């Protein structure tokens with residue numbers, strides 16, 4: 001009998017005799033639990049509405065402290081299965097960095113993405129030039145939007161997994177839940193119901209290195225015979241960063257496909273989805289606080305800037321300009337001091353290369369961070385790669401020791417290495433860095449409204465100060481003083497300094513007296 005079975009299996013019945021793998025069984029059970037392959041395949045359009053809340057952990061007040069509440073949004077959207085096009089209309093009410101509301105729409109197709117309206121304080125050149133405002137998504141944003149649509153589309157994802165069993169691979173359990181890997185996702189299943197419970201990506205975060213980014217599905221409801229998770233929680237290394245609740249969802253309702261069109265002239269110049277080194281966490285989370293610069297270079301607007309450059313702002317003092325975020329480089333007799341390590345290690349590796357070319361034999365020995373926020377500290381590893389000391393304000397030392405100890409094997413810009421040899425100096429009030437010729441750079445802890453332990457830089461020979469995020473030197477000052485601007489003047493007074501100018505982590509440089517006049521009003 002056994003012989004007969006074997007003979008049968010080795011011929012025409014081979015396929016049906018093969019035992020499905022553990023992975024395929026998990027996928028099949030999930031498809032069945034969601035309503036079956038036929039029903040899932042019958043979904044041609046989706047129309048939905050909902051609300052979402054966002055928190056940003058790396059814009060906290062205290063280093064390593066409670067995540068900052070970022071915004072609360074209402075959205076409504078449509079998806080057309082035939083063209084794989086989607087549109088989401090957003091009303092996004094921000095709490096941070098300033099209260100404001102952005103109304104905008106995102107249209108994505110497999111080939112291009114389109115943003116209608118204003119969705120950021122950091123608008124790119126195309127958005128600024130268009131009337132009404134609109135722009136093609138960068139390839140980085142389009143790739144990110146496509147990945148996140150896929151993660152959110154529980155039914156389509158399960159169906160794709162069932163139809164492509166060769167791409168479904170074993171994965172370690174997540175907690176007590178069995179999991180499989182598929183196209184860059186790790187999908188875990190609820191053993192009780194068989195439903196998918198969690199979809200994970202192994203991402204890179206500019207502060208925390210290797211991170212898990214998960215959606216956790218819940219509140220499963222029946223929509224026309226298909227089970228849909230109406231609530232989703234997004235977790236970054238287990239901490240909630242987004243909560244989404246669908247308030248309405250319909251399958252196969254008529255949709256207006258004209259709303260999914262991208263104008264031909266925009267489509268013609270629109271970037272294709274990026275295929276490698278997508279800084280997903282940067283793209284996703286800069287949008288949480290409404291400051292994302294939609295560009296195929298994370299550091300600058302490729303449509304408006306020639307790229308980063310070292311601009312001499314005083315003898316021996318250079319500011320990195322051309323990007324959304326600056327550093328300050330002070331040349332000492334046999335080394336360099338750099339203030340701020342913004343954006344990514346790609347920007348830092350550019351700076352390391354530029355300083356090696358311009359100041360041969362002078363390594364970066366001190367890396368000063370004005371504060372811990374991800375956009376001004378995300379390139380810290382790249383600048384410390386020459387073995388420098390990290391200088392941070394009071395209360396940030398332990399945080400950055402943890403940051404530097406975090407695994408960083410997925411860093412696209414820097415090979416994995418240990419930073420345990422890099423000392424961290426925590427500045428209680430002020431700290432002086434000097435060279436053999438007597439040149440000094442001094443940092444002062446600021447009493448300020450932006451971030452605990454914030455540092456101000458001071459370059460005595462140039463009578464130049466350096467601040468980030470509480471004053472942007474260069475653009476016109478606001479009509480009225482604010483607590484951030486006042487904190488700059490207070491720190492200067494307390495330290496007994498006589499600045500001529502300030503340079504900034506944003507903007508360029510500006511005359512100090514104009515600030516004093518404003519704050520003195």
Ligand SMILES: [Zn+2]
Nearest residue numbers: 371373450469
């Ligand atoms: Zn900040």
